Amino acid sequence: MNYRDRSLLDLAYQLDCTLLIDGICEGGPGEPAHSNQSRHGKGGALKAHDCFFASGCRSCHRELDQGRRFTREEKADIWQRAHERTMLQLWQLGLIRVAA
Numbered sequence: 001m002n003y004r005d006r007s008l009l010d011l012a013y014q015l016d017c018t019l020l021i022d023g024i025c026e027g028g029p030g031e032p033a034h035s036n037q038s039r040h041g042k043g044g045a046l047k048a049h050d051c052f053f054a055s056g057c058r059s060c061h062r063e064l065d066q067g068r069r070f071t072r073e074e075k076a077d078i079w080q081r082a083h084e085r086t087m088l089q090l091w092q093l094g095l096i097r098v099a100a
Contacts, residue, residue: 002041003049011095012055018085019060019078030055033064035083037076054082055089 012032017025019033033056034040040048056064064075090096 002046003051005050008050008096009053011090012053012086014093014095015055015086015089017057017060018054018082018089019056019064020082021060021063021078024059024063026057026059028057030057031061032056033061033079033082035079036065037079052083054079054086056082 009032012030015030017027017030019025019030032050032053034042034050035048035052035054036042037048037052040052042048063069064079070078087096
């Protein structure tokens with residue numbers, strides 16, 4: 001069973017879009033965009049583990065999940081870079097941290 005944590009996903013709404021797809025991005029507040037890669041727990045109708053998300057505006061998120069502009073490999077690269085930006089921002093803003 002995949003890891004689920006609504007409070008973790010809710011952090012995506014506190015960041016601006018990190019997917020940043022040229023010509024599509026609306027900027028502004030994001031929503032959690034799960035990885036579409038099986039190595040992150042994605043399979044069929046099953047979403048990836050909740051720790052594998054990027055903050056994406058609605059337009060970028062839709063393009064990533066349903067668009068035909070990019071190949072599967074390009075989408076994976078776009079998502080990976082956005083996930084890294086998302087995690088870095090969450091740590092920098094103190095929204096995630098190590099419990100003492």
